[in-house]
Amino acid sequence: FVCVGVGEGAGQNMEAADESMKYRSPLVSRYASKEMAYNFSDRKKFTTWRRLWIYLAKAEKALGLPITDAQVLEMESHAEDIDFAMAADEERKLRHDVMAHVHTFAHCCPTAAPIIHLGATSCYVGDNTDLIMLRDGFDILLPKLARVIDRLANFAEKYADLPTLGFTHYQPAQLTTVGKRACLWLQDLAMDMRNLQRARDDLRFRGVKGTTGTQASFLQLFQGDHDKVEELDRMVTEMAGFKKAYLVTGQTYSRKVDVDCLSSLASLGATVHKICTDIRLLANLKEIEEPFEKEQIGSSAMPYKRNPMRAERCCSLARHLVALMSDPLQTASVQWLERTLDDSANRRISLPESFLTADIILSTLQNITEGLVVYPKVIERHIRHELPFMATENIIMAMVKAGGNRQDCHEKIRVLSQEAAAVVKQEGGDNDLLARVQRDPYFAPILDQLDALLDPKTFIGRAPQQVARFLSEEVRPLLEPYKAKMDVKIELEL
Secondary structure, three states: OOOOOOOHHHHHHHHHHHHOOOOHHHHHHHHHHHHHHOOOOOOHHHHHHHHHHHHHHHHHHHHOOOOHHHHHHHHHHHOOOOEEEEEEEHHHHHHHHHHHHHHHHHHHHOOOHHHHHOOOOHHHHHHHHHHHOOOHHHHHHHHHHHHHHHHHHHHHOOOOOOEEEEEOOOEEEEEHHHHHHHHHHHHHHHHHHHHHHHHHOOOEEOOOOOOOOOHHHHHOOOOHHHHHHHHHHHHHHHOOOOOOOOOOOOOOOOOOHHHHHHHHHHHHHHHHHHHHHHHHHHHOOEEEEEOOOOOOOOOOOOOOOOOOHHHHHHHHHHHHHOOHHHHHHHHHHOOOOOOOHHHHHHHHHHHHHHHHHHHHHHHHHHHHHHEEEOOOHHHHHHHHHHHHHOOOHHHHHHHHHHHOOHHHHHHHHHHHHHHHHHHHHHOOOOOOOHHHHHHHHHHHHHHHHHHHOOHHHHHHOOOHHHHHHHHHHHHHHHHHHHHHOOOOOOOOOO
């Protein structure tokens, strides 16, 4: 069923046909950035394993083990040239991924072969590499989150004093401003920024701990010299770019570390879902829209539609990100004693997918926040529709100041409000409460005040001042470490 040409093109077509017969995760094939996809790639993973073996050999040599400069140089010269086909063949024979790569590395480093992985257990390369990937994953996400916060802060500042209907229970409530609502989103994102930064900074290295975490094999290598074992752990930790190693581990680092990391990402997912749901609701009201390309098609059947597909994508992926949180929780709870291997297959999926999902969510949200469109006239029309009801309290207070009786005025307003509500709900008409007030002689003493009483900006309280203070005291300082990375603009391919 595949049309195949001749020569080089035929080979390419056959290769493409083979790929089309395999499932590929959309997180990589469709969504995630190149840098995050690489962070969890086989190339990154197995070159990191080799670097870790080099760090171990260097440190062991420095501390007196009989390892030569030639052996270290041989390992360094072959750190990148991995024969993945050979490694796969070895794993099929050995049924052990780490030993398969030890043999593959030893094949191209015959002089160093006797000292590769000396004293180490599989988790020396496996767990330490995972910790490096988690750290580097956070380093990719944090500038992206900072850019989202920056774009949204600019939006909040621009619309700090634009009145808009507030909603509670998704029913019209007292006015707020477009910028103040954006600050509610920003507050959650700022919490996520602090959570991600803390999770990243709390990461430590597993280091060199041996099969059950006691460092017994290294103590034997160094003939009972505890100081040298501790120095070995410190040196390798430093070479890997970590300030500290966990002082105690089993065979693995505690899987609670994964819980800590992925909970910060799941919390970010909840934030993004709320923000993008709000945008979708406001798009339905035609008050705010996400960017819409000139040739973009909203619906194959309804050409007039402008669907919020970016916000919908964020919500869809955010649900997946939140759902992934159950994996590390359950994994941590069933790690028997010093470790069981039922964590491995699960973590191969849950750790990369969490970071890949968070990555595309942030890229998409940055694209949204860089192009949010506000329609002030539509917002104004919605305010006019509801404001007369909201202004009744102000009207009563004005009448009392003009000498009226509060209870009499309240009853007058109540009756007129019910009549106006009936026009809106039963007849589909506009809210005519203001016209009814103007026609009623009872309200003659305050007719010249009605325009001032109904000025939307008198209903937004301290929203503009809150926006200004929040941005200056809490948001802008949070972004200072990322100033050099703010100029990256996101162009979504899909």
